[in-house]
Amino acid sequence: MQVIKISMVKKKIQNNQKFVILLICSLFFIAAMIVLSIFIGAEKSITFKDFINALFNYNDENFNETIIRNIRIPRIIADIMVGACLAVAGAIMQGTTKNPMADSGIMGISSGSVFSIIIIMVFFPNISRLGRIGFSCLGALVVTLLIYTVAFIGRKGLSSDRMVLSGMAISTLFSSVTTAVVLKTGQSGEMMKYMAGSAANTIWLDIYVSLPFFIVSIVISIAISRSLTILNLGDEVSKGLGGNVTLIKTLSTIVVLVLSAIAVVIIGPVGYVGLMVPHIVRHICGTDYRYVIPSCALLGAAFVLFVDFIAKNIMPGFEFPIGLLITIIGVPFFIFASRRTDENTFNG
Template identity: 40%
Template structure:
């Protein structure tokens, strides 16, 4: 496989290779992205079945009056929904960036490599055998399910004599995802919990509550902080294991820490919005194109752009066919599937 992260030049000594980076563009993305994210959140909160003026949104946030119906709609329904979408978008995007950097696989994504379906299968078992389980435990089982899904994919993909290639990894991911999704549907039919799982099948942030965000936020904050701390090591891994080891990196430890972070991010995101794919595939590629190959910039910029994608996709899902909602996962798939086919075709030509 051709190197999907390219080094422009390497210093002849044992120092860190010089990488193609665009710090000015990255800074503009971080600043402009945060401004656009605040605007998108305000816009998404104001639009819906009942349109609410931005001035009322401001009052509901900073001068909440429980006697005003519009304030209650904003505080109890729309604001947690939008903030949940922003958090989940950051989770999927950062998880995808870490996976692509560590594996040097341009097709890596939590949805394509079995993490999302594994977490969904764990949730199906929870609904079937432990109804009424607190949300904290649902997140824990999502982490476990994501780990099982990833383990199956990497195990099956490594069975071939020629080793684990990007295309073989994606094929194993598709097979495992289909198997786990079928098992989830079988559990849903047998135990009659199809309605409970319908939300996770479709993917969306409708119904997100404040208590979910309070439980999920510490996990996500710690995981993203860990990803940023690990970003330099992931940059070196993206150049190849031999180069990273030659520069003093403990590659196995870095990969283990990165895998734990990915499981936390994917598990937390799936427990809230369900099977939303392709965010972790599209955003890291777009970010690398804009800011270069240094993951110290890629990870925070991916978090911002992933949040933007989810917030505006959720807004579009409410505007496509009002007053009904289109699943967010379906809208993102309209972009993600052609992008995936383009990457797969490109990778096949380079093999």
């Protein structure tokens, strides 16, 4: 017994150290990507003086200062927010469903948000940014309820595997309907670009409206992180330790819906971030959600910043949609992770 306790203490110390190292590395990487994203892009003549003036002595007639202040900085903030949103939402979904393959994109939640946004863009183009977030959350909620309903049908009842399969099927359905709506309207160019996932059109208003919801959701995620760790051991264990399972699952669902909706409103549908980042974090820091949530937020932000930087610069004269680029990275990871999960060798 004493040997087991010593081993557990050593493992906890190691996880603490890995957690701190991961946070520091993520922060340094984010800082480096911010600098690169500000100074490197389609406009090659950005100088340090332009950057300082854009922050403290802004002249809206100066092209470079306008590029920095109204295009690059909002885009950087959007990348950070979306990366954190998707990674934290994925981590929470994997914890509450006890399925390491859960992700807002794979499960179909994002498809409901995208469908709602496309409907708004077609029929209510003048609706406010706040209204878009509300409709995005509503679409995500409708799809979530559909997923639970479809997954629950049958003699075997609800299971995490059935939820993932139901989510993928419903996601395909909503994506097809959304594409049909876009093609029918004759406004397919801009909408298809949005559906591919892009931060290119982010404006300050998107940030101002989304930021309060983002902050509150991340704070709630951190606040319930200890309960999520216990919940991951099983509902009965959580109840035995005095946890309110219904409350934690309800809060978790609300947080996931809001975070997913924010990401869709700002950039559009971006999948696999919520799958890849939590897997990597748990592999490094363990399954304690007090470590997982903040680590996912920072690593997710760093990852999306990096991918968006590559998307902007990989092909001169053409901007690769960030959603497509992440999908190219995410699909092989999904196959790899699913094989590892089947073999019970991946710590999910």
